[in-house]
Amino acid sequence: MPDPKKSGKLLMVGHLSRPTPTAADPLDQLVYGPPPAAAPAAPPVESPAPNRRIVFTNQLTPATYTQLRQYEYWGRLAIHEILDAALSAYFADRPEAHQPLPEKERAKLRGKLLE
Numbered sequence: 001m002p003d004p005k006k007s008g009k010l011l012m013v014g015h016l017s018r019p020t021p022t023a024a025d026p027l028d029q030l031v032y033g034p035p036p037a038a039a040p041a042a043p044p045v046e047s048p049a050p051n052r053r054i055v056f057t058n059q060l061t062p063a064t065y066t067q068l069r070q071y072e073y074w075g076r077l078a079i080h081e082i083l084d085a086a087l088s089a090y091f092a093d094r095p096e097a098h099q100p101l102p103e104k105e106r107a108k109l110r111g112k113l114l115e
Contacts, residue, residue, distance in 0.1 A: 053080055054112065 091097035
């Protein structure tokens with residue numbers, strides 16, 4: 001390749017990029033136009049999501065666990081579906097399950113729901 005200095009031609013190594021105009025410098029706005037519009041804010045995330053599940057550990061007797069696994073297999077259901085249906089039926093006629101928690105306990109639960 002010939003030497004650009006000897007041929008009198010300039011090589012363009014890169015390209016000039018247009019700086020982003022700012023609201024603080026009106027001259028930039030005159031030269032480059034208004035600054036680009038800000039992206040819209042993301043909508044707030046609802047917490048907890050209705051289909052979200054919380055993982056927890058519990059203990060069952062061997063006989064109850066065997067029944068749970070048998071029903072899981074023969075009923076073609078996931079364990080979380082069985083437990084959710086069973087606990088929903090259990091809590092349906094228990095008024096204590098529908099009373100709001102005191103603020104201190106609610107704060108503990110809120111932390112687990114948001115993790």
